[in-house]
Amino acid sequence: MNIYLFIIGLIIGSFLNVIIYRLPEGSSIITPPSHCPKCGTRLKVIDLIPVLSFLSTGGKCRYCNTKISIQYPIVELLTGFFFLAAYLKFGFTVQLFIYLLLISALISVTFIDYQYMIIPNKITYPLIVISLLSAIIFDYITIFQSLLGIVIPSLLLLIVAFIFKGGMGMGDVKLAAAIGGFMGWSYTLAGIFIGSLFGSIIGLSLMGLGIIGRKTRIPFGPFICIGAVIMIFFGDILFNWYLNLFI
Numbered sequence: 001m002n003i004y005l006f007i008i009g010l011i012i013g014s015f016l017n018v019i020i021y022r023l024p025e026g027s028s029i030i031t032p033p034s035h036c037p038k039c040g041t042r043l044k045v046i047d048l049i050p051v052l053s054f055l056s057t058g059g060k061c062r063y064c065n066t067k068i069s070i071q072y073p074i075v076e077l078l079t080g081f082f083f084l085a086a087y088l089k090f091g092f093t094v095q096l097f098i099y100l101l102l103i104s105a106l107i108s109v110t111f112i113d114y115q116y117m118i119i120p121n122k123i124t125y126p127l128i129v130i131s132l133l134s135a136i137i138f139d140y141i142t143i144f145q146s147l148l149g150i151v152i153p154s155l156l157l158l159i160v161a162f163i164f165k166g167g168m169g170m171g172d173v174k175l176a177a178a179i180g181g182f183m184g185w186s187y188t189l190a191g192i193f194i195g196s197l198f199g200s201i202i203g204l205s206l207m208g209l210g211i212i213g214r215k216t217r218i219p220f221g222p223f224i225c226i227g228a229v230i231m232i233f234f235g236d237i238l239f240n241w242y243l244n245l246f247i
């Protein structure tokens, strides 16, 4: 079973690559069929096998030898890994499918925001709606919890965005709302906090090493996503540990 979840993750990951590559440019996800961005050759089934097709050609297009970004197999492997990890954590439950959807969206957002400095509404708006609908249909979270999750963390980020102009964008605010709709406000806030810590450490290290300047804008979205994923997998452990500090 484990290997199946991993393989399904790889396949979904290769679909996420299409989203990451096409959504910010406004092109359709469905048409045209996958093709090499350089020579335009339509890819055959053998070229679409996750990770393996990349390895078999040494990371180059089979038809024109253009180098293919290492990001493609990385996204596929990452998705495969998280699908497997989520299955091991949640088993075959409603939560598994809900979190697989959320994790897939977070992976797309991470790579899109990292490359283009935007978080598409085409991802966040549907996510917010789906989070509310799944709270209504399934009982893994109450509707009230989901609503609070949509409102509280995003409101906080909105205030932060107004006070410190520039750092955060409306995309981050909507992303927080979407995550909150799935995870509830407390987990989402904890995730944003952990993500900000990560972001500060990495930002300061890169500045210290002279890799980026003081003014360089670092997208915040990927760190919100990292924090959210940490809370999906370790939220219960972290909250238990935190509560035990006071008992």
Ligand SMILES: [Zn+2]
Residues within 6 Å of the ligand: 036, 037, 038, 039, 040, 041, 061, 062, 063, 064, 065, 066
């Ligand atoms: Zn090519």
